[in-house]
Amino acid sequence: MHKNEWIPTVCYQCKAECAILARVENGVVREVKGNPRARGKMCVKGMAGITTLYSSERLKYPLKRVGERGEGRFTRISWDEALDIMEKKLRELRDRGEAHTFTYSMFPHSTTDPKWRFVNAVGGFISTGLPHCDSGKIMAHLHTFGCFPNHHIAPMxxxxxxxxxxxxxxxxxxxxxxxxxxxxxxxxxxxxxxxxxxxxxxxxxxxxxxxxxxxxxxxxxxxxxxxxxxxxxxxxxxxxxxxxxxxxxxxxxxxxxxxxxxxxxxxxxxxxxxxxxxxxxxxxxxxxxxxxxxxxxxxxxxxxxxxxxxxxxxxxxTGNLDNPGGQPLPEIAPMAPVTPVPPAPNLKELGYHRTGPNKDKFDHYNFILE
Ligand code: SF4
CATH class of the missing domain: 3.40.228.10 (Dimethylsulfoxide Reductase, domain 2)
Structure with a gap:
């Protein structure tokens, strides 16, 4: 047990994951600050992260709804039970060739984020992400370059x-x-x-x-x-x-x-x-x-x-990929293949639905991304 020391870690109050130091006193985080070995900055939202960690409202274990939807009644279940419920539902979808109807609001943190492997293993998914956060950029970079910047989301x-x-x-x-x-x-x-x-x-x-x-x-x-x-x-x-x-x-x-x-x-x-x-x-x-x-x-x-x-x-x-002052691209670390390969989803179309005034239009990325 750490008595009173500064531990290097990352802030997770937003997806930038700034490198920070946390002062831990008898197992309790008392203070956080930017890690000087990683340019050493922290914003006020990050500094407020301790309140999230120890909030009485923080979700710490799986809850299962017991009442009607919207009634707000839940009961605590074990992780094993929660995983079994999800596994059963996902397997049913996959076996019916409908894995693509699984809607997953995922925010991948890198091209090699294990969440990609999870959706590969499921066999497909609907991303809700496009106009949410900067997912439009991530998906477009991914389709154009085959990867997107990880860790530091902003240019360096x-x-x-x-x-x-x-x-x-x-x-x-x-x-x-x-x-x-x-x-x-x-x-x-x-x-x-x-x-x-x-x-x-x-x-x-x-x-x-x-x-x-x-x-x-x-x-x-x-x-x-x-x-x-x-x-x-x-x-x-x-x-x-x-x-x-x-x-x-x-x-x-x-x-x-x-x-x-x-x-x-x-x-x-x-x-x-x-x-x-x-x-x-x-x-x-x-x-x-x-x-x-x-x-x-x-x-x-x-x-x-x-x-x-x-x-x-x-x-x-403009030739500004992976150059000083341009857009850095990440190294792509090899990941273990998914075996067995799940069956292809039973889809008529691949692409994305728009939102807003053109929401009925369906795009196929066929412009330079075929
Ligand atoms: S310190 Fe601020 S910018 Fe950095 S990860 Fe935390 S919330 Fe995000």
């Missing part, structure tokens, strides 16, 4: 060089939403000579710190960046060497065809950012030493997947 701002460009699109790190080190890292990068562009309908703290604040119609980010991609691609300002090396044969042609009518003038009518500013942003992206983008609130709309895909494409055509 401490790697942004002089002349680099940081774009926050509906993202509010100065409110300490995800990764307590980010505000300081962004300001340090600015001091090194990097530029900060903030795209947000509202002038917030981030805008006050920015070199350029671009007000935008809420939900217009995908259109804005399609206009940026259009300008880069049609003015030969994209990173051709990177695309030649990394983009699958034929996909650039499909992208060129798709982007043809997404002109800054046309996209301006959707996002309400003047076309000349879309062009200016495109030129900044082309001239910058590195470009990184981060979004959060802007990727919680019904078009979350569209915005996530445009975001992914912009990183590719």
């Amino acid at each position: 701002y401490y790697t942004v060089p002089k002349g680099g460009l940081m774009i926050l699109s509906g993202r509010h790190p100065f409110g300490c939403l995800d990764d307590a080190c980010v505000p300081r890292d962004i300001l340090n990068a600015k001091q090194r000579g990097a530029k900060l562009v903030v795209i947000d309908p509202i002038f917030r703290t981030e805008a006050a710190k920015a070199d350029w604040w671009i007000p935008i119609k809420p939900g217009g980010d995908a259109a804005l960046f399609l206009g940026v991609c259009h300008y880069l691609l049609t003015h030969n300002l994209y990173d051709k060497a990177f695309c030649d090396k990394w983009v699958r044969p034929g996909d650039m042609e499909k992208l060129m065809k798709f982007i043809k009518d997404k002109t800054p003038a046309k996209m301006s009518r959707i996002c309400e950012v003047p076309a000349k500013d879309i062009v200016k942003l495109a030129k900044m992206c082309a001239e910058a030493k590195s470009v990184c983008i981060d979004a959060f609130k802007s990727i919680m709309y019904g078009n979350a997947m569209d915005w996530g895909h445009v975001w992914s494409i912009l990183l590719v055509i």
Whole structure:
């Protein structure tokens, strides 16, 4: 038993999982702070984590509903009983070829999160995640790159060089939403000579710190960046060497065809950012030493997947993947295969349902992601 010592651990008040130290006194956490060996920051939400740990409301064991749904009556059951109930229901679904009807509100923390293996073993699932949190980005990055950034969800701002460009699109790190080190890292990068562009309908703290604040119609980010991609691609300002090396044969042609009518003038009518500013942003992206983008609130709309895909494409055509100041990609650790392979779900279509005004539309990712 630890009498009174500082234990290295991680905060789990949000998914940034900042490295922290916890002072444990006779088995009770008394104090937490950022771990100086890992850039040493913690936000107020993280510091309040001790109250969650010892809250009388904290769920510590499985509960089974005994009354009618909504009645609020539950009884405590053992973990074995809870696991048996879930296993039986999932097995029944799989045996009926309906594993895909299993709805799982999962938030994978990395490409190699064991939760992926769990859904592989079940044989399919419906993700509820798209306009929730930044799942649109995660799923779009996953479909485009085959992986998504783990651990530090945000770009690694401490790697942004002089002349680099940081774009926050509906993202509010100065409110300490995800990764307590980010505000300081962004300001340090600015001091090194990097530029900060903030795209947000509202002038917030981030805008006050920015070199350029671009007000935008809420939900217009995908259109804005399609206009940026259009300008880069049609003015030969994209990173051709990177695309030649990394983009699958034929996909650039499909992208060129798709982007043809997404002109800054046309996209301006959707996002309400003047076309000349879309062009200016495109030129900044082309001239910058590195470009990184981060979004959060802007990727919680019904078009979350569209915005996530445009975001992914912009990183590719500017060659900003796995470079200092760009979007880091994780190492993919090998995982044990699922055996036996579960039967394929009995599905007519693969893809995703939209939410919002186009909710009846079904997309198949057939744009450059076939
Ligand atoms: S950003 Fe704050 S709440 Fe999130 S993990 Fe870091 S310290 Fe905890």
